Amino acid sequence: MQSMPYYQQGYQTASPYPAAGSPATSVMNNAPILGHPTGLPPLHPGLPEQPGSSVVGQSQAQKRKQVKNACTNCQKACKKCDDARPCPRCVKYGIADTCVNSVRKERKKGIKRGPYKRRQKPEEKPGARKHEGMNETQQQQGQYAPAAMRAAPLPFGYPSNLNQYGQPAYDPYGQYAAVYHKEQMMQQSYVVNPVYPPMGYPMLVPGQTDGANGQQQQQQQQQQQQHPYQQQHSAMTQQHYSGIMHHSPQASRPLMHGDHFQQPQNPSPQQPAQLMTPVASTSTSSTTSTPPETAEEEEGSKFARLSQLCSAALHHTSEHARTESNNSQQS
DNA sequence: AATATCGGAACATAAACTAG
DNA sequence: TAGTTTATGTTCCGATATTT
Numbered sequence: 001m002q003s004m005p006y007y008q009q010g011y012q013t014a015s016p017y018p019a020a021g022s023p024a025t026s027v028m029n030n031a032p033i034l035g036h037p038t039g040l041p042p043l044h045p046g047l048p049e050q051p052g053s054s055v056v057g058q059s060q061a062q063k064r065k066q067v068k069n070a071c072t073n074c075q076k077a078c079k080k081c082d083d084a085r086p087c088p089r090c091v092k093y094g095i096a097d098t099c100v101n102s103v104r105k106e107r108k109k110g111i112k113r114g115p116y117k118r119r120q121k122p123e124e125k126p127g128a129r130k131h132e133g134m135n136e137t138q139q140q141q142g143q144y145a146p147a148a149m150r151a152a153p154l155p156f157g158y159p160s161n162l163n164q165y166g167q168p169a170y171d172p173y174g175q176y177a178a179v180y181h182k183e184q185m186m187q188q189s190y191v192v193n194p195v196y197p198p199m200g201y202p203m204l205v206p207g208q209t210d211g212a213n214g215q216q217q218q219q220q221q222q223q224q225q226q227h228p229y230q231q232q233h234s235a236m237t238q239q240h241y242s243g244i245m246h247h248s249p250q251a252s253r254p255l256m257h258g259d260h261f262q263q264p265q266n267p268s269p270q271q272p273a274q275l276m277t278p279v280a281s282t283s284t285s286s287t288t289s290t291p292p293e294t295a296e297e298e299e300g301s302k303f304a305r306l307s308q309l310c311s312a313a314l315h316h317t318s319e320h321a322r323t324e325s326n327n328s329q330q331s
Numbered sequence: 332a333a334t335a336t337c338g339g340a341a342c343a344t345a346a347a348c349t350a351g
Numbered sequence: 352t353a354g355t356t357t358a359t360g361t362t363c364c365g366a367t368a369t370t371t
Contacts, residue, residue, distance in 0.1 A: 066342055066362045078337065080363055093334090107345050107359060116348050116356050 071099045 067081050073090050074081035081087045086096030 064341060070362060078363055105360065113347055
């Protein structure tokens with residue numbers, strides 16, 4: 001099913017660049033601009049301040065406004081586009097004839113999320129949660145949010161493609177596309193472990209369930225498969241991106257960000273597709289995806305898993321180096 | 332100097348979830 | 352069912368590379 005650009009309904013042709021001071025429409029628009037989490041300054045310093053925004057904060061830069069649908073040329077170039085067609089950039093470069101709206105992917109449906117956390121009610125005033133000098137993230141990370149809930153729901157031990165409930169989040173690059181149909185949600189038993197090898201990909205064992213047997217297999221496969229880690233990592237990375245190009249059900253979809261990778265499809269014989277086959281996790285910890293009961297337990301189990309992972313990585317790295325030196329001596 | 336490339340933060344919003 | 356929360360997908364900033 002070819003999805004239609006889902007922004008077209010209600011698509012507004014008004015300029016996406018509001019005049020300085022005009023309120024933007026998003027619910028977030030009155031929220032203060034968050035500094036970059038790493039301390040970088042907020043963006044768009046060149047944009048004028050909102051003249052009437054003194055209440056909200058004079059030092060806040062205006063939010064960056066995006067067009068709802070960039071043209072294919074601007075999208076490919078990662079450059080600013082306009083609602084007009086042809087857009088100014090295409091006109092400037094004389095490619096106005098190819099200035100057409102890109103087609104958007106339809107959002108995944110059926111992703112289960114688990115219960116939402118609700119903020120405490122007592123000091124909550126209607127409408128006071130937002131637009132009151134504290135942006136959403138600050139609120140979530142601040143007084144309202146227990147640390148275990150917000151600050152780092154999935155620290156390093158968790159991959160970006162699992163949500164905090166141990167479910168595989170939708171993989172935007174279609175990594176699972178060959179395995180899971182769009183409407184199929186991965187069942188919990190498929191998720192082996194929230195601890196991952198350094199390549200950061202989830203370890204999936206279709207059909208495998210918990211148990212000592214599974215753990216033994218995990219350990220064996222760990223020994224067999226982790227050894228050529230470096231090659232495997234690069235191979236998986238390459239396949240990860242090549243999957244973008246070749247696993248997509250949309251053969252002629254517009255260029256996406258990942259399309260910058262114009263790598264030839266040249267899988268090495270030493271790096272067959274099996275590498276992408278879900279394998280047992282390197283972790284020896286529990287295979288359950290049930291969230292820990294308490295924050296302390298969660299912390300403790302994370303540390304335990306992390307230390308296991310670190311020692312395993314060190315062990316295999318040193319082993320790998322030994323093997324390499326042996327090989328070089330022999331040759 | 333102009334243009335192209337591209338990583339990743341910021342943004343927008345659909346969909347899941349919750350409270351009333 | 353309206354409002355909230357979250358995850359997903361897109362836009363485009365800004366740094367860097369390449370070309371003219």
